[in-house]
Amino acid sequence: MVKALYLHIPFCSQKCPYCDFVSFVEAPLDHRAYLELLLRELELYRDFEILPESLYFGGGTPSLIKPELYAWFFKELSKRIDLSHVEEASLEINPEDYSLEDFSKLRDTGINRVSIGVQSLREEGLRALGRKHTVKRAVETVENAHRAGFENINIDLIFGYEGQTAEELKEELERALELPIKHLSLYLLTPYEDTQFGHLYERGLLKLPSEDSIADMYELACELLEGAGFYHYEVSNFALEGFQCRHNLAYWSHEEFLGLGVSAWSFINKVRFGNTRNIRLYARKVLEGKKPVEYEEVLEGKELLYDYLFTALRTSRGVPKELLRGLEPELYEFFEEKGGRLALNRRGMLLINEVLLRLKKAILL
Numbered sequence: 129m130v131k132a133l134y135l136h137i138p139f140c141s142q143k144c145p146y147c148d149f150v151s152f153v154e155a156p157l158d159h160r161a162y163l164e165l166l167l168r169e170l171e172l173y174r175d176f177e178i179l180p181e182s183l184y185f186g187g188g189t190p191s192l193i194k195p196e197l198y199a200w201f202f203k204e205l206s207k208r209i210d211l212s213h214v215e216e217a218s219l220e221i222n223p224e225d226y227s228l229e230d231f232s233k234l235r236d237t238g239i240n241r242v243s244i245g246v247q248s249l250r251e252e253g254l255r256a257l258g259r260k261h262t263v264k265r266a267v268e269t270v271e272n273a274h275r276a277g278f279e280n281i282n283i284d285l286i287f288g289y290e291g292q293t294a295e296e297l298k299e300e301l302e303r304a305l306e307l308p309i310k311h312l313s314l315y316l317l318t319p320y321e322d323t324q325f326g327h328l329y330e331r332g333l334l335k336l337p338s339e340d341s342i343a344d345m346y347e348l349a350c351e352l353l354e355g356a357g358f359y360h361y362e363v364s365n366f367a368l369e370g371f372q373c374r375h376n377l378a379y380w381s382h383e384e385f386l387g388l389g390v391s392a393w394s395f396i397n398k399v400r401f402g403n404t405r406n407i408r409l410y411a412r413k414v415l416e417g418k419k420p421v422e423y424e425e426v427l428e429g430k431e432l433l434y435d436y437l438f439t440a441l442r443t444s445r446g447v448p449k450e451l452l453r454g455l456e457p458e459l460y461e462f463f464e465e466k467g468g469r470l471a472l473n474r475r476g477m478l479l480i481n482e483v484l485l486r487l488k489k490a491i492l493l
């Protein structure tokens with residue numbers, strides 16, 4: 129049964145230099161037309177049992193769509209699926225978009241968790257990341273969400289940008305902890321291929337902190353946030369008790385989920401499938417009554433095991449110990465044992481990509 133529903137909103141007002149998500153500054157569709165497509169796409173899955181306990185509007189920039197339109201969308205959604213079991217409905221928000229009034233209206237739509245893309249609490253950090261909002265605006269946005277009645281607030285921060293020191297990260301985190309937040313996602317800046325930063329980095333024009341500095345920053349962040357009562361429950365995620373993101377935990381627990389929208393991924397019946405990244409093709413297929421799926425992988429045997437490890441090892445809960453028997457001895461240095469399970473230790477979390485690559489070779493080859 130599908131208990132987690134993801135909705136991809138691909139609109140953005142600018143393309144950030146580090147971003148590799150599918151989003152469009154000039155989309156060929158208006159917001160309402162796109163939301164209608166999501167509803168039509170959902171209807172193509174009427175054979176599946178969909179009873180969501182979590183909804184997640186990610187992007188892109190979902191906050192480019194006004195709350196009034198989400199109110200309409202929720203009404204339409206509830207005509208198609210039972211929403212009475214939804215416990216968490218998240219919406220990603222950029223600081224420049226919503227006012228206090230917008231947050232108040234959003235509260236009435238069914239959204240009960242907001243994830244605000246603060247990214248940095250230093251002006252220099254925001255400039256280094258190519259963001260156009262200010263620290264003041266980001267802080268006001270978090271406060272407005274809280275004032276409007278949102279209790280479950282996440283902020284995203286990025287660390288490891290050009291010129292950042294561990295001391296500066298510490299200041300940012302201390303500032304973050306003064307905000308009325310329950311959850312904090314802290315992502316390491318990665319210069320992905322095919323992004324502006326990726327190109328600059330390849331040409332040696334973007335100087336990022338050394339591996340040692342990054343390790344120090346990660347260590348410092350974990351200490352500081354855990355010291356403030358934020359449980360480090362996933363590589364990049366920290367939450368106060370009772371505020372872990374249940375939607376993302378569904379991904380990391382290998383539960384089934386359905387993703388709607390251009391470029392959205394799903395995992396149902398041991399099949400991972402992904403929609404086209406081409407918004408025109410997405411629209412055409414949905415209007416023709418066809419699923420806009422472009423990639424599909426049926427997972428069995430070792431592939432299914434690796435897929436599980438790939439997702440579950442991101443969490444501090446880890447995986448049953450017996451699944452990791454017989455690995456090269458050096459790999460165990462990245463793990464710690466907790467009650468019959470193995471989870472990545474802090475160093476393992478920091479180097480997760482390397483660990484997963486070595487695991488992949490050990491399991492699949």
Ligand code: SF4
Pocket residue numbers: 139140141142143144147148149151187188189222
């Ligand atoms: S980081 Fe967010 S706001 Fe920036 S381009 Fe990507 S999706 Fe859009």
